[in-house]
Amino acid sequence: MAKNLDKIFKPESIAMVGASNVPAKWGSFLLVNLLAGGYPRERIFPVNPREKAIHGLPAYPSVSALPEAPDLAVVTTPAAAVGGVLEECARRGIRNAVVISSNFSEVGEEGASLERGLVDIGRRHGLTVVGPNTMGVVNAGHRLYAVGAPVQLRPGTISFVSQSGNVGANMLGWTMNQGIGFGKFVGSGNEALLDASDFIDYFGEDEETSLILAYLEGVEDGRALMEVISRTARRKPVVVLKSGRSEEGSRAAMSHTGSLAGRDEIYDAAFTQAGAVRVDTSQEMLDLAKSFTRLPLPSGDRLGIITLGGGWGVLATDAAAMAGLRLAKLDDGVREVCDRLLPPYWSHSNPVDLVGNIYMETHLAIMEAMAASPQVDALVVLGSLGTGTIIGLNVLVSQQLIMEMSMDAMKSFFMELRERNLRLLARAKELMNAYHKPILFVEMQFIGEENLRDLEAGETVIFTAPEKAATILAKMLRYRRYLERDGTTKQ
Amino acid sequence: MAKNLDKIFKPESIAMVGASNVPAKWGSFLLVNLLAGGYPRERIFPVNPREKAIHGLPAYPSVSALPEAPDLAVVTTPAAAVGGVLEECARRGIRNAVVISSNFSEVGEEGASLERGLVDIGRRHGLTVVGPNTMGVVNAGHRLYAVGAPVQLRPGTISFVSQSGNVGANMLGWTMNQGIGFGKFVGSGNEALLDASDFIDYFGEDEETSLILAYLEGVEDGRALMEVISRTARRKPVVVLKSGRSEEGSRAAMSHTGSLAGRDEIYDAAFTQAGAVRVDTSQEMLDLAKSFTRLPLPSGDRLGIITLGGGWGVLATDAAAMAGLRLAKLDDGVREVCDRLLPPYWSHSNPVDLVGNIYMETHLAIMEAMAASPQVDALVVLGSLGTGTIIGLNVLVSQQLIMEMSMDAMKSFFMELRERNLRLLARAKELMNAYHKPILFVEMQFIGEENLRDLEAGETVIFTAPEKAATILAKMLRYRRYLERDGTTKQ
Numbered sequence: 001m002a003k004n005l006d007k008i009f010k011p012e013s014i015a016m017v018g019a020s021n022v023p024a025k026w027g028s029f030l031l032v033n034l035l036a037g038g039y040p041r042e043r044i045f046p047v048n049p050r051e052k053a054i055h056g057l058p059a060y061p062s063v064s065a066l067p068e069a070p071d072l073a074v075v076t077t078p079a080a081a082v083g084g085v086l087e088e089c090a091r092r093g094i095r096n097a098v099v100i101s102s103n104f105s106e107v108g109e110e111g112a113s114l115e116r117g118l119v120d121i122g123r124r125h126g127l128t129v130v131g132p133n134t135m136g137v138v139n140a141g142h143r144l145y146a147v148g149a150p151v152q153l154r155p156g157t158i159s160f161v162s163q164s165g166n167v168g169a170n171m172l173g174w175t176m177n178q179g180i181g182f183g184k185f186v187g188s189g190n191e192a193l194l195d196a197s198d199f200i201d202y203f204g205e206d207e208e209t210s211l212i213l214a215y216l217e218g219v220e221d222g223r224a225l226m227e228v229i230s231r232t233a234r235r236k237p238v239v240v241l242k243s244g245r246s247e248e249g250s251r252a253a254m255s256h257t258g259s260l261a262g263r264d265e266i267y268d269a270a271f272t273q274a275g276a277v278r279v280d281t282s283q284e285m286l287d288l289a290k291s292f293t294r295l296p297l298p299s300g301d302r303l304g305i306i307t308l309g310g311g312w313g314v315l316a317t318d319a320a321a322m323a324g325l326r327l328a329k330l331d332d333g334v335r336e337v338c339d340r341l342l343p344p345y346w347s348h349s350n351p352v353d354l355v356g357n358i359y360m361e362t363h364l365a366i367m368e369a370m371a372a373s374p375q376v377d378a379l380v381v382l383g384s385l386g387t388g389t390i391i392g393l394n395v396l397v398s399q400q401l402i403m404e405m406s407m408d409a410m411k412s413f414f415m416e417l418r419e420r421n422l423r424l425l426a427r428a429k430e431l432m433n434a435y436h437k438p439i440l441f442v443e444m445q446f447i448g449e450e451n452l453r454d455l456e457a458g459e460t461v462i463f464t465a466p467e468k469a470a471t472i473l474a475k476m477l478r479y480r481r482y483l484e485r486d487g488t489t490k491q
Numbered sequence: 492m493a494k495n496l497d498k499i500f501k502p503e504s505i506a507m508v509g510a511s512n513v514p515a516k517w518g519s520f521l522l523v524n525l526l527a528g529g530y531p532r533e534r535i536f537p538v539n540p541r542e543k544a545i546h547g548l549p550a551y552p553s554v555s556a557l558p559e560a561p562d563l564a565v566v567t568t569p570a571a572a573v574g575g576v577l578e579e580c581a582r583r584g585i586r587n588a589v590v591i592s593s594n595f596s597e598v599g600e601e602g603a604s605l606e607r608g609l610v611d612i613g614r615r616h617g618l619t620v621v622g623p624n625t626m627g628v629v630n631a632g633h634r635l636y637a638v639g640a641p642v643q644l645r646p647g648t649i650s651f652v653s654q655s656g657n658v659g660a661n662m663l664g665w666t667m668n669q670g671i672g673f674g675k676f677v678g679s680g681n682e683a684l685l686d687a688s689d690f691i692d693y694f695g696e697d698e699e700t701s702l703i704l705a706y707l708e709g710v711e712d713g714r715a716l717m718e719v720i721s722r723t724a725r726r727k728p729v730v731v732l733k734s735g736r737s738e739e740g741s742r743a744a745m746s747h748t749g750s751l752a753g754r755d756e757i758y759d760a761a762f763t764q765a766g767a768v769r770v771d772t773s774q775e776m777l778d779l780a781k782s783f784t785r786l787p788l789p790s791g792d793r794l795g796i797i798t799l800g801g802g803w804g805v806l807a808t809d810a811a812a813m814a815g816l817r818l819a820k821l822d823d824g825v826r827e828v829c830d831r832l833l834p835p836y837w838s839h840s841n842p843v844d845l846v847g848n849i850y851m852e853t854h855l856a857i858m859e860a861m862a863a864s865p866q867v868d869a870l871v872v873l874g875s876l877g878t879g880t881i882i883g884l885n886v887l888v889s890q891q892l893i894m895e896m897s898m899d900a901m902k903s904f905f906m907e908l909r910e911r912n913l914r915l916l917a918r919a920k921e922l923m924n925a926y927h928k929p930i931l932f933v934e935m936q937f938i939g940e941e942n943l944r945d946l947e948a949g950e951t952v953i954f955t956a957p958e959k960a961a962t963i964l965a966k967m968l969r970y971r972r973y974l975e976r977d978g979t980t981k982q
Contacts, residue, residue, distance in 0.1 A: 106836070107834070107835075107836035108835075108836050111836075162802070163802070164800065164801060164802020164803075164805070165800065165802070166799065166800025166801070166802050166803060166847075166874070166935075167800075167802035167803060167806070168802075170803070170935045215802065217802065217805055241806075243802070243805040243806050243808075243809050244805065244809065245809045245812070245813060246808065246809050246811075246812030246813055247812065248808050248809075248811070248812040248817070248818050249805055249806075249808040249809035249812055251808075251840075252801075252804055252805045252808040252818075252840075252842055253805045280958070281806075281810075281956060281958040282806070282956055282957075282958070283956050283958075308657065309655065309656065309657025309658075310655060310657070310743075311653070311654070311655025311656070311657050311658035311659075311706065311708065311734070312655075312657060312658060312661070313743055314655075314708055314734040314735065314740055314743045314744045315658070315732075315734050315740075315772075315773070317734075317737065317739050317740040317742075317743040318734050318735065318736045318737050318739075318740035319772075320737075320739070321736070321737030321738065321739045321740055322736060322737060326739075327739050327743075343598070344598075344599075345597070345598035345599050345602075349742070349743075351743055356657075383657070444657075444661050449940060465772060465773055465774050466773075467771070467772045467773070467774075
């Protein structure tokens with residue numbers, strides 16, 4: 001059974017201890033972000049002995065003076081005062097706290113001594129405490145943004161624990177920019193009482209979480225972590241970015257959080273054994289987060305590739321082979337469609353090269369045939385999305401050279417292009433539902449980041465370089481294989 | 492001596508044979524892009540037997556009917572007519588041609604036979620011919636855009652030969668979007684008479700080219716290619732994206748261009764021996780293109796890292812170690828500055844963790860000390876760029892919650908932020924000039940793609956993920972080491 005952290009992630013009321021009106025202080029950030037996120041104003045109780053009101057809310061001089069016992073205390077007071085605040089919380093009946101305050105074990109022996117004090121207090125009173133030295137907690141579905149970064153997330157089912165506040169904050173910002181739906185976030189900070197394993201365990205049992213991300217630098221109890229991942233990975237993917245791969249990285253991690261990173265090969269083997277999906281970079285973590293939550297798992301390693309031009313097909317094939325995937329054989333169904341729609345010299349093998357064919361009907365028919373083929377476990381579609389953009393632009397440029405083109409004509413061209421793209425994506429979605437195999441798109445016509453997000457609409461996955469899709473598919477397959485080995489998936 | 496291709500890349504007049512008014516035809520694209528690129532209208536001679544004028548230019552019924560012999564013919568007629576066109580060009584005194592037309596050896600035996608015909612004609616008349624089946628040629632500095640993609644490049648000193656038209660066109664589009672200065676481009680197409688080696692050789696002797704990019708799928712004469720690269724790499728970096736790394740990729744390449752890819756290990760060893768810098772992905776090629784042209788080469792493997800927060804420092808360290816770089820030792824000069832400006836618990840080792848310090852003076856002073864240190868060969872600065880964005884946004888959000896904020900105040904905040912960033916980048920440039928070591932920035936405050944390009948201004952390199960900077964530096968170092976081994980660089 002995971003520790004119950006419901007009051008941390010779904011508090012019905014919050015005391016902000018150390019809340020401040022001074023804009024550049026954490027006591028201000030936190031409250032401002034909480035308000036901006038839409039948490040009910042009347043359920044927030046700022047505590048500050050020197051102010052009557054903080055950011056428009058009535059303030060209380062102390063925790064003891066609060067009119068009720070809120071579910072959660074978010075603490076931003078100086079380190080030396082935190083112990084006293086927690087004692088006061090316990091007396092007032094507040095059993096859950098997020099300690100944002102820093103200057104604890106991360107700054108040396110004096111701070112470490114203060115932190116041991118927190119552990120004592122927490123254990124004595126049975127408190128549930130996040131931190132200290134944490135970036136905070138988020139629950140997008142609950143409008144809870146008790147966090148130092150000014151983020152507003154698209155609500156979703158991905159939950160994330162980070163042993164680094166800045167890695168956490170940046171990842172949240174990137175998911176925001178990329179339109180990736182997010183549920184819960186916690187910076188585990190110095191992990192005085194709750195550590196990364198506790199959060200993974202909680203997210204594992206959390207019905208609202210379908211995918212778990214973890215950024216780890218070092219773990220005190222490796223066995224406990226692997227046990228937690230092992231029972232969690234059976235239910236949902238656990239994607240881990242673990243730093244300290246190199247000796248130098250381990251030393252840097254030690255200097256950062258004081259944690260012992262441990263030998264990387266041991267971690268690597270243990271992660272594999274436990275069913276975690278390990279990634280190498282923050283960007284890969286984001287790509288995988290998107291893909292796991294939007295696409296069905298591939299059921300095998302036979303990849304189909306459709307490409308608008310040969311070169312990218314070759315590069316995608318290379319990437320797939322390096323990642324351990326095989327090229328699917330083309331069956332008669334696919335051959336028949338290609339023979340009918342493509343010129344006689346078509347590639348006659350996978351990748352299927354559309355040699356610049358711009359007719360959407362051709363793209364749709366070949367995508368359908370490949371998705372339906374029992375030879376194909378997953379599909380990558382290179383360049384179909386946005387097909388016609390370059391030709392359209394050529395036509396536009398030519399018309400502009402000859403006569404002044406109207407803004408309306410420009411607009412209608414791009415609207416039509418958008419409609420074509422949406423049609424392709426909608427059909428892919430139907431095919432994924434029908435055949436339970438992932439279809440990944442790679443857009444290569446420079447339609448722009450903003451348009452990409454518009455097309456993805458939080459539902460499909462569009463890459464901008466062909467090499468990435470293969471790597472991501474291989475990692476998804478690895479997870480599927482783990483489930484099969486584990487007996488969770490029969491198919 | 493490289494073959495003289497000046498008339499291909501710097502023609503003073505061009506015949507467009509097969510020029511067309513029909514917007515979706517290559518004969519239209521090519522002419523439109525040439526006009527849009529600013530090539531002098533009066534120096535273009537469209538040839539089309541059925542039209543009096545093409546896109547507003549007077550048309551001629553045949554090559555023989557041209558009023559003069561242009562430097563270059565760009566041919567878009569059907570495949571069967573190309574041989575005749577080249578014969579006619581030779582008679583009219585046109586000695587250089589770019590054959591865009593496809594349906595040659597890439598479509599089977601009939602096409603291959605036509606292509607052998609072109610080779611005969613070319614050899615017999617001593618013609619210099621690019622293609623057939625090429626995307627075209629570009630020379631941004633010459634306003635020459637005889638190419639199928641509607642691109643307008645930022646003029647620069649990078650030249651690129653691609654054995655795939657679609658890889659070429661996409662790379663050009665990306666350089667355009669990323670503000671990377673570009674000089675010459677050629678799609679080598681079916682390489683009937685001129686192959687990738689010829690273009691690399693020409694770019695190698697070209698005074699306007701400082702860096703050469705090559706996308707290769709297969710090479711007939713591997714020895715000739717390696718000899719060309721070997722003599723070229725002594726003068727300027729040659730960055731190679733070679734597909735067919737895997738057996739499957741080789742087969743796909745064969746099916747695409749009919750070229751034999753060859754065993755990858757042999758290529759890999761030969762590239763290293765010849766001094767080429769091999770990359771794994773198209774994105775890495777772009778990053779390296781930017782870095783080679785904007786930054787000094789690192790003179791050793793000792794990397795200094797400055798980070799706004801610990802976690803990214805650890806990830807960057809890992810990436811550096813995996814790429815074969817070492818962490819630089821901090822000398823007394825750096826320690827003295829850090830002791831003075833950072834809290835007593837600062838990391839005391841590399842990476843130097845600024846623990847969220849937002850004062851630009853601190854960032855500048857530590858960057859200066861690290862750049863000046865004889866222990867440091869290269870510097871990666873994580874998070875300094877854009878420092879204050881998050882805090883500023885927090886302040887903005889807080890002010891908006893309390894009172895309506897004026898657009899002017901918003902604007903002035905972002906203007907000030909831009910000034911801070913520009914100051915940091917300008918100082919980095921001075922330091923690179925003074926100490927001849929590269930400084931790479933990683934921006935992690937989500938200031939947006941457009942703002943990034945504005946800040947780079949074609950002069951500095953800003954990454955958006957810390958892992959990339961280390962990989963790129965390692966490849967730059969590999970080239971530097973090649974020069975040292977080769978005796979070209981004494982230092």
